[in-house]
Amino acid sequence: MARMKFLLDAERCIECNACVTACKNEHEVPWGINRRRVVTLNDGKPGERSISMACMHCTDAPCMAVCPVDCFYKTAEGVVLHSKDLCIGCGYCFYACPFGAPQYPQAGNFGTRGKMDKCTFCAAGPEPSNTDASFAKYGRNRIAEGKLPLCAEMCSTKALLAGDGDVIAGIYRERVTTRGYGSGAWGWATAYGEGSRT
Amino acid sequence: MTLATKIRTLALVACALGFFVAGQSVAQTPPAPVNATSTPPVSATEGARLMPPAVGAYQSPSQRPEAGLMANDAELLHALTPTRGWVSIPDQKAATLIQPAGRDWRQTVKGPIRVWGSWLILGMCCLLIAFYLLRGKIMIDSGLSGRTIERFNGTERFVHWMTAGAFVVLAISGLNITYGRYLLLPLLGPDAFTSLSVLLKYAHNYLSFAFMLGVVLMFVMWVRHNIPSKLDLQWLAVGGGLFSKGVHPPADKFNAGQKLIFWSVIVGGATLSFTGIWLLFPFQFGDVSSMQLMQVIHAIVGLVLTAIVIAHIYIGSLGMEQAFDAMGTGQVDENWAKEHHGVWLAKVKGQAMPAYKMGHD
Numbered sequence: 001m002a003r004m005k006f007l008l009d010a011e012r013c014i015e016c017n018a019c020v021t022a023c024k025n026e027h028e029v030p031w032g033i034n035r036r037r038v039v040t041l042n043d044g045k046p047g048e049r050s051i052s053m054a055c056m057h058c059t060d061a062p063c064m065a066v067c068p069v070d071c072f073y074k075t076a077e078g079v080v081l082h083s084k085d086l087c088i089g090c091g092y093c094f095y096a097c098p099f100g101a102p103q104y105p106q107a108g109n110f111g112t113r114g115k116m117d118k119c120t121f122c123a124a125g126p127e128p129s130n131t132d133a134s135f136a137k138y139g140r141n142r143i144a145e146g147k148l149p150l151c152a153e154m155c156s157t158k159a160l161l162a163g164d165g166d167v168i169a170g171i172y173r174e175r176v177t178t179r180g181y182g183s184g185a186w187g188w189a190t191a192y193g194e195g196s197r198t
Numbered sequence: 199m200t201l202a203t204k205i206r207t208l209a210l211v212a213c214a215l216g217f218f219v220a221g222q223s224v225a226q227t228p229p230a231p232v233n234a235t236s237t238p239p240v241s242a243t244e245g246a247r248l249m250p251p252a253v254g255a256y257q258s259p260s261q262r263p264e265a266g267l268m269a270n271d272a273e274l275l276h277a278l279t280p281t282r283g284w285v286s287i288p289d290q291k292a293a294t295l296i297q298p299a300g301r302d303w304r305q306t307v308k309g310p311i312r313v314w315g316s317w318l319i320l321g322m323c324c325l326l327i328a329f330y331l332l333r334g335k336i337m338i339d340s341g342l343s344g345r346t347i348e349r350f351n352g353t354e355r356f357v358h359w360m361t362a363g364a365f366v367v368l369a370i371s372g373l374n375i376t377y378g379r380y381l382l383l384p385l386l387g388p389d390a391f392t393s394l395s396v397l398l399k400y401a402h403n404y405l406s407f408a409f410m411l412g413v414v415l416m417f418v419m420w421v422r423h424n425i426p427s428k429l430d431l432q433w434l435a436v437g438g439g440l441f442s443k444g445v446h447p448p449a450d451k452f453n454a455g456q457k458l459i460f461w462s463v464i465v466g467g468a469t470l471s472f473t474g475i476w477l478l479f480p481f482q483f484g485d486v487s488s489m490q491l492m493q494v495i496h497a498i499v500g501l502v503l504t505a506i507v508i509a510h511i512y513i514g515s516l517g518m519e520q521a522f523d524a525m526g527t528g529q530v531d532e533n534w535a536k537e538h539h540g541v542w543l544a545k546v547k548g549q550a551m552p553a554y555k556m557g558h559d
Contacts (some may be wrong), residue, residue, distance in 0.1 A: 017286065032289070039283035039295040051283070053295055062304045068375045069392050070383055086392045088399055090375065091480065095490050096304045098296050108480045111403040190296060 002164035004077040004121055005192065006152065007172055008052050010183045012159035015040055015050035019151035019160055023054075026122070026150045027139025033103045035119040036151050049183060052151070052160050055080065055101035055119035056191035063093035063102060077143070078165075079121040084137045089113035098190050121162070122149040165192070291481070303490040307497065312376060315501040319373075322505040326512045336518040338534050339444055346529040347546065354419060355528055361412025361463075364405045369504045371398035376497065406474055413467035420460060423451040429541065430454035446537045450545070453538065459510050466503035470496060 015038050023029065023036045036054035041047075057080045064072035064080060071086035072093075082093075093102040093116060104113035115137075124141035127134040134141065142150060152162030161168040169185075176182035281295040350358070374382065374395060383391045432447050433454040439445035440455075447453070452460065473496040476483050484492075514521050520534040535543040 020287075034287055034289065034292060037285055037287060037292045039285055039293060041281070041283040041295070043284040051295060062300055065308055066304050068379055069395050070379050070388070071392070083388075086388050088392060088396045090399060091477075091489075092307075095486060095493060096300045096307075098298055098300045100292060100294055100297060100486075109482075110478060111399055113480075187296060190298065190301075 001076050003166070004057060004079050004163065005165035005168060005188075006054065006056055006121075006149075007161040007165075007168045007185045007188070009159045009161070009172055009175065010049040010051050010186060011175075011179070011181070012157040013038070013050040013052055014157055014159070016156065019052050019155055022150045022154050023119070026142075027120075028135075029139065030105050030117070033105060033117050035101075035103075035117065051186045052155075053099055053187065054151070055097075055121070056099055056187050057119075057121055058191040059193055062096035062098065066092045066096040068092060073126070075123060077121075077123075079123045079143070081120055081123060081125055081138075082116065082118070083126045084115040084117075085126075087115045089115055099187060122147070291485070294486075297486060299487050299490060303494070306494055311494065311497050311501070315376060315497070318501055318505045319508070322508050326509060326517075330512075330517065333441065335516065336440070338519055338531065339446075339537060340533045342531050343533040345532045347532055347535055347543070348528055349524040349530045349535070350528045352528070355525055357412055357415045357419060358525055360408055361416060364409035364412060365507060367398075367401050367405050368409055369500070369507070371402040372497075372500050373504070374398050375402075376501075403478060406471075406478070409467065410471045413464060413471065416460070417464050420452070421464075424457045424460045426454075426457065430457060446540070448540045449538065450541045451539060455513075459506065462503060462506045466499050466506070469499045470503065473499070 017038050020034060020036050020038060024034070027035065029035055036052060038050055038052045040050045042049065057078060059078070061072065061074070061080045063082075064074070067082075068090055069086050069088055071084075071088075072080060072082045074080055089104060089108075089111070091104070091108065091113060094100070094104070101118045102116045103118065104116055106112055106114045120138050120141075122140060122142035123144070124130070124134050125138035127137070129141035129144035142148065147153070149162040152160045155161075161171060172182070172185060281297075282293050283295050285293045375398075378391065378395060382394070386394065427450070429448055429450060430453070433449055436442075436445050436447050438453060438455050439447055473492040476492040477489060477496065480489065514525065520530055524530045532543065
């Protein structure tokens, strides 16, 4: 079975934020939560690069490891999902995540964060796919419909790739070979281990 | 606090070593070919072990110092510090692209804290069981006199039990966050365990204020009785008479053992309060890395204080005759007072009672 991954080609990202908007619209993500965001490094300076970042669905996911109520699970495709019914909003996954993916609907004073929300790789959560309850909590389940994550699907420069890790790595490798340079797949070493460095 | 820093430093050093090794291996890979024809074959299973990109191919490194860095090398260099950029959304926390410290925090929480914490708590319980089996309940050697004397007044008892009650809930809910997943989750199942954990989380967050107030009041009330004195050395020299019958070193209102628990609660409680408030109001006082540090300190101090308080609970209930009455009814037998707090009893008996309405007058 395919191991799903995200890959961001920083040479191609033009910081249009379409991935961010598409994600928010597709899943009707609550105000204040960004399941995906675009971070620009060296903004306005030589060597400026933009990187679209979301949950990377890590191989050895820190959020899964530290959750006090064990509300995370991994699908057969390697997608890291969680149950909002089990989440107690303690903030531990936010402390542990290298990518700042877990977010909470409220500010969190006195521990009132609400249920954690993060990118689902468009695979929703544990509930039957595309029911109202599932949509309200996790958003659409595009994977169940045979589609890939919308952020990558509608990326105009195809900087953001989503899908079988081997396939998207192959595409990226080919690009780097053809154009002769590349700035590496951001976060891959952190998310998928040293061996997966591009 | 030093322990937490040590753990953190160790984790950082380990991380640095790891990245140094990783950096070395990257440095050893041959430079990337610029044209496609000389591309070495890469197996699909290897994933994307690609050549380091030759940025110099389109711009010389001297023209663009940063361009000589490939993003992955930049990631390696930034491995010990968060990689920050710029974001167009209001939430500026999102500008941190990668915060590697999360991994150190995870290793610390899931490793040393969880393991040492369980040894600490279980070790203390085993120690107390062994002590009970060897020494038994410490009885009043001279028997009950039948005359009682007030040891703690109503205010003192109220403050003690408010703090104690809050602490027990705080300790249980804290232990649940650390160990519940391993101990209770398999027993209760996910739904019941989540309901319990939510309840305990709110109990932890709100009862903390009762605990903090209690610590402040106890400090005000009892600090003057807890200044170390020469008597404490005598008391400690004979182990407080805990280990042998008929040995009763002189002590004032509080003996050296009680002074140790007092200062543990004051210092531990203050540390727990400080770190706890930091965590209770996310991002009000610092960023995520400060919260990680505060959480580590909070967990370590919490576990240590829990172990200390377990011993305090033992000696104040099962371990010693009449010890519970001191904080229960407030009245203790005079013979008990003579054996355990001789100096205090003499002072109380020798002078007018109102002057010794203990605690705050």
